Amino acid sequence: MSLDKRVRYIDGFKYQGGGPMLAFILHRLTALGILLFVGMHVIVSFTNQQTGAEWADWLNTVYKSPWFQVFVAFCVLFHAFNGLRIVLLDFFPGFQKFQREAIWVEWAIILPMFLLAAFLIVQVSLAGS
Amino acid sequence: MRTRVAKPGMNFEYLMWLFTRLSGVALILLAISGLVGAFIMGGRTQADLPAILRWTFFPNPNHVLTSEIPEIDQVWANLFWTTMQVLMIVFAGTHAWNGLRMILEDYVHSKKLRFGLRALIFILWVVSLAVAITLILTSY
Numbered sequence: 001m002s003l004d005k006r007v008r009y010i011d012g013f014k015y016q017g018g019g020p021m022l023a024f025i026l027h028r029l030t031a032l033g034i035l036l037f038v039g040m041h042v043i044v045s046f047t048n049q050q051t052g053a054e055w056a057d058w059l060n061t062v063y064k065s066p067w068f069q070v071f072v073a074f075c076v077l078f079h080a081f082n083g084l085r086i087v088l089l090d091f092f093p094g095f096q097k098f099q100r101e102a103i104w105v106e107w108a109i110i111l112p113m114f115l116l117a118a119f120l121i122v123q124v125s126l127a128g129s
Numbered sequence: 130m131r132t133r134v135a136k137p138g139m140n141f142e143y144l145m146w147l148f149t150r151l152s153g154v155a156l157i158l159l160a161i162s163g164l165v166g167a168f169i170m171g172g173r174t175q176a177d178l179p180a181i182l183r184w185t186f187f188p189n190p191n192h193v194l195t196s197e198i199p200e201i202d203q204v205w206a207n208l209f210w211t212t213m214q215v216l217m218i219v220f221a222g223t224h225a226w227n228g229l230r231m232i233l234e235d236y237v238h239s240k241k242l243r244f245g246l247r248a249l250i251f252i253l254w255v256v257s258l259a260v261a262i263t264l265i266l267t268s269y
Binding site (some may be wrong): 028032034080124 | 153156229233
């Protein structure tokens with residue numbers, strides 16, 4: 001299957017998809033973010049334990065930094081709650097009528113949790129240094 | 130123009146669609162039970178946030194060595210938590226490798242490359258799950 005029209009990269013940003021499109025894109029990006037963290041964590045832990053290589057130590061400090069922790073917290077929270085919304089709307093299609101409202105509810109749940117987590121992570125790291 | 134409709138029925142894509150949703154719900158429930166378990170076993174006063182998160186997402190005694198929970202080996206070395214770990218790893222691993230395959234196949238159109246990617250992801254899936262389950266079963 002191919003596209004009839006040549007689509008440039010910039011056209012993706014002009015597409016008026018709104019909330020559902022943003023949720024779709026963020027679901028993908030947060031999935032890749034979780035894979036990045038878990039992959040790094042497994043490889044670094046294994047290398048550290050077996051060889052104690054220096055690059056593993058350095059990579060360890062990367063994902064232990066508060067900014068990476070905030071990023072991972074957002075990835076996990078968004079992916080979990082957006083996934084829950086997808087499951088509910090897919091298994092109970094009657095609610096598809098309210099899909100835009102469902103996204104607002106989802107953000108109303110995620111944002112307080114994420115902001116609190118981000119605040120605590122940054123606060124702890126500032127107090128610790 | 131005729132619209133293309135996916136063929137209904139029990140095919141691979143449908144089963145993986147269903148598995149992704151069911152395993153997603155299962156992962157949330159597993160994470161909640163790990164979190165509750167950590168709190169019951171004294172996580173509120175005896176462990177820091179990273180240790181509690183390690184329990185939540187992978188309740189393995191080698192994974193939470195940094196916490197100061199007394200008798201961690203005995204508390205966690207039972208069939209219940211071993212089963213929880215294996216379930217977590219199997220669901221999360223399969224969910225993740227399949228999700229990566231779906232994302233890649235949205236951007237890879239060559240049939241040969243797609244087949245190669247599928248084979249590579251299948252091998253990585255089998256190897257990573259085998260290593261992880263071995264690690265869980267030998268960590269006590």
